[in-house]
Amino acid sequence: xxxxxxxxxxxxxxxxxxxxxxxxxxxxxxxxxxxxxxxxxxxxxxxxxxxxxxxxxxxxxxxxxxxxxxxxxxxxxxxxxxxxxxxxxxxxxxxxxxxxxxxxxxxxxxxxxxxxxxxxxxxxxxxxxxxxxxxxxxxxxxxxxxxxxxxxxxxxxxxxxxxxxxxxxxxxxxxxxxxxxxxxxxxxxxxxxxxxxxxxxxxxxxxxxxx
Numbered sequence: 001x002x003x004x005x006x007x008x009x010x011x012x013x014x015x016x017x018x019x020x021x022x023x024x025x026x027x028x029x030x031x032x033x034x035x036x037x038x039x040x041x042x043x044x045x046x047x048x049x050x051x052x053x054x055x056x057x058x059x060x061x062x063x064x065x066x067x068x069x070x071x072x073x074x075x076x077x078x079x080x081x082x083x084x085x086x087x088x089x090x091x092x093x094x095x096x097x098x099x100x101x102x103x104x105x106x107x108x109x110x111x112x113x114x115x116x117x118x119x120x121x122x123x124x125x126x127x128x129x130x131x132x133x134x135x136x137x138x139x140x141x142x143x144x145x146x147x148x149x150x151x152x153x154x155x156x157x158x159x160x161x162x163x164x165x166x167x168x169x170x171x172x173x174x175x176x177x178x179x180x181x182x183x184x185x186x187x188x189x190x191x192x193x194x195x196x197x198x199x200x201x202x203x204x205x206x207x208x209x210x211x
Contacts, residue, residue: 003062004097005201013103013210017111017201018059020051020096027054030061032069055098056091063102079158088211090155097204106211108156110148114203118143125150125164133172141200142175148207149181149196156209157185157192183209 006016020027024046031054033041044050061070064085071083080091090109092099101109122131122143134142150164162168162185171182183194196209 003059005199007199007208009103009197009208009210012105013101013107014063015099015101015107015109015206015208016059016063017097017099017204017206018055018062020055020098024050024054027051027058030058034069034071052093052098056093056100059098059100060089060091060102063100075158077158077160079155090152092151092155094204099206101208103210106156106158107209108152108154108158108211109206109208110151110155111204111206112144112148112151114140114144114200114205116140118147127165127169130170135175138175141205144205145173145175145181145198145207146170148198148205149183149209150207152196152207152209153183153185153194156194156211162187 003016004019006014008014044053057072060072064070072080073083074080080089082089087102087104088106090101090107092109092111094111095113097111099109099111101107118140126146130146149170150168153168154162167185167187169184169186173179173181178199181196181198183196185192194209196207199206
């Protein structure tokens with residue numbers, strides 16, 4: 001297992017993706033877990049879900065460059081956080097990869113394997129105005145950019161009950177394999193603007209943002 005891609009977003013923010021090639025036992029042995037975490041791990045089904053949970057936490061240890069125990073918990077909204085370290089984190093995974101983003105400010109990251117099926121569900125997370133700026137030539141890739149950007153914003157904001165369709169709005173962009181997309185989160189009296197990065201890595205798409 002090794003870091004496949006790493007990007008320094010600014011002097012306080014970075015993310016990395018890790019290709020998961022080990023068996024679960026190999027990853028488990030690289031971690032320090034308390035009794036609660038060990039019990040949670042035992043409840044996970046053997047398979048990708050198991051490997052994803054282990055992979056994100058091994059990558060987190062590598063990025064924090066520590067052999068000490070990392071107290072990583074999840075809040076009431078499902079957002080992971082570090083109890084004793086002064087960093088915000090975001091975790092993601094898809095098939096063979098785990099992704100972690102770390103920053104001094106709130107962060108959000110999403111990684112997805114690019115598949116044709118996204119076209120069938122596009123109407124569930126894209127407004128008509130957003131579908132209108134998707135190019136026919138790169139439709140699948142651009143739809144994944146939109147999904148990953150919205151997911152990254154959702155994770156960065158860190159609150160439940162936010163609709164990709166009704167609360168997160170994207171401005172048109174020109175797809176070039178990597179770049180920036182302007183996004184806006186509007187809900188009740190909340191109105192936040194984001195500049196979200198995206199990066200295609202082989203047949204995966206990554207969306208990442210800092211608050």
